[in-house]
Amino acid sequence: MRAGGLALYPTEGVWGLGCNPLDPDAVFALLALKARPVSKGLILIADRAQRLAPYVVDLSDLPAPGDQPTTWILPAHVACPWWLTGGRPTLAVRITTHPVAAGLCAHFGGAIVSTSANPGGRPAPRRASQIDPQIRQAVDLKLGGRTGPLRGATPIRVAGSGDYARGGMPRG
16 A cells, blocks of 8 residues: 555455555545545544544544444544545544454554445445455455444544434434
């Protein structure tokens, strides 16, 4: 990934597709492979909060990982690349506790882009056998393992308010 490659790996709920977030060529290759518009923004994952510090304004709003893996929306740092935020003032981030995904972040030495390993509009793969052959052939690094206990992508919540942006039950 340091040389611009794409990685395929299991996460808490689905198979992930990732790359170096500071390499625009890698990010745009990932987006093209998924047929995903840059305006949707991306998620960064890391094995520990400090690796997300260059991308967000304040880590103090990021809750510690709990029993339910959750992606959090935080205010993006002014230096955070627009291709990660989709042009928004916020960024979605997650501390991953999945051993393979966390190990990949640790080996890379930083946060990585992480998105589901499926073309746009298709279901996210829970099993390796469900990964689209085009995606499987396009990646440079394929890691083994199984996805975690979630039955799909992680819920996305807004830090501070706790409101759900994807998945979960709305706060009432």
